[in-house]
Amino acid sequence: MITRRFLNGFNRKWKNFISLFISSFTIVVLFTACVADPSQVQNNASGNATGTDSAETLTVYTALEDDQIKEYLASFQEQNPNIKVNIVRDSTGVITAKLLAEKDNPQADVVWGTAASSLLVADQQGMLEPYAPAGLDKVTSQLRDPRNPPHWVGIDAWMSAFCVNTVELKEKNLPMPKSWADLTKPEYKNQIVMSNPASSGTGFLSVSAMLQMKGEEEGWKYLDSLHQNVAQYMHSGSRPCKAAGAGEYPIGISFDYRAVKQKNDGEPIEPVFPAEGSGWDIEANALIKKANIKPAAKTFLDWAISEDVSKKYAENFAITAVKTDVPIPQGYPADPLKQLAKNDFNWAATNRDRILEEWTKRFDAKSEPKT
Incomplete structure (x- = not known):
């Protein structure tokens, strides 16, 4: 079980963490979910999200798989047609290093589906804004920050x-x-x-x-x-x-x-x-601490643990934070919880x-x- 020791046990030598990752930045692929076409793709070699700086435009950093993002985002765009979502997607380590490098000038509004163990590196640096999304009571306690309000909330385990x-x-x-x-x-x-x-x-x-x-x-x-x-x-x-x-x-x-x-x-x-x-680890979401936290960011985090998208998560993963009636996908162990090895997150x-x-x-x- 994730405990407060897990949250407080981070080594403050995070500069070494950055140095391991910062050189591995790859070309960042930007997926733009637009009103007219949620699947529209934009490429930006600089790794910075595009779009106007308005309350209705969100920059979301994620380590979710490319082939999951479009499917997941469809329901958000249907429910929130006036919010434009700029997705910056890369591997967990690169996303984490990018967040830390931007500490003094954060570009992301939200982090979605990135390892909880990495999110807490950013949290140790005071980069996450506590937020209790709507529906938090439905999230399995082992897959969320136990603090109230939580600094991060899980969506599934991989x-x-x-x-x-x-x-x-x-x-x-x-x-x-x-x-x-x-x-x-x-x-x-x-x-x-x-x-x-x-x-x-x-x-x-x-x-x-x-x-x-x-x-x-x-x-x-x-x-x-x-x-x-x-x-x-x-x-x-x-x-x-x-x-x-x-x-x-x-x-x-x-x-x-x-x-x-x-x-x-x-x-x-x-x-x-x-x-x-x-x-194993937990794919989790968090609100980035900024001078101007957009209301749309909280709307996104509410949606990100909603029943609609949780059913989509359950189509891909055997262990989800919000229980649904979706059966475990074919190919997983019958009891996925028993497959998880010893994992002291604090250590x-x-x-x-x-x-x-x-x-x-x-x-x-x-x-x-x-x-």
Whole structure:
């Protein structure tokens, strides 16, 4: 359970956190939800949101998947046709570093669907404005800030999963991995890709899970062994699964939604939830503290935990903050809560800088080039 120790346990050495991420800024893709066409896309190489600076225009930072955003936003635009939403989307680490870099001149109005463990780095710097969105009483207590009013509110939880290309596995005569331990077997040498924890929340939750499940000494030994079989560390949570789906590598260490979606879309992907348990985190929302907080920002946060969009979340994730009547998507474990590994958020948050520094020193040589 998330406790106040989780909220208060952040290491104040956040400058190291910024330095790990700031160099990894990628071209930011801006999705503009307009009155006439909610799916209209705008590209802006500078990474800054476009649009007029009015009470009816919102800049929303998110780490949600590209293919989720349009579907989720449709109901908001239908209900609020006079509010224009500029979406700035990137990996968790990049979004977090961007927020911290803009601390003295915040550009975002709202953060939507970004790791709670990362949001609280911003909260430690006083960047989040407490706000209790309408419908807060329906949010599961374990997936929200316990303070009243909360500084962040979750929408769902996501967990690590292996994306295994069954065609490639057969062609290479490789066995189906069933556990984290399996991935260190010599037959998988150079057959695995994984998310880089210095730029990906998915990568970090997997590394954190290993260190917590095994203890630090044995955890680093495990990661050393896994490193021998990793061909490349990729700069997003979904990239390893997409690479596996394309047949570039047989196995991608990614996360649940991406593995399940690619399988259900007809790709030769088998989602594998490791026997020892999956690392996990919470996708959460927050209001950015600014001199001028727009009423539309609170409208957005009210909608972001509403029943309408929560049903959409439930179509993609097995664990959602607001319970709905939507069945667990095909491909997930029957009891997803039992799949979650030990996760002391307080420990992970306090030791995040140190973990990433050590991981980078040991393994960054195999990271894909930064763009």
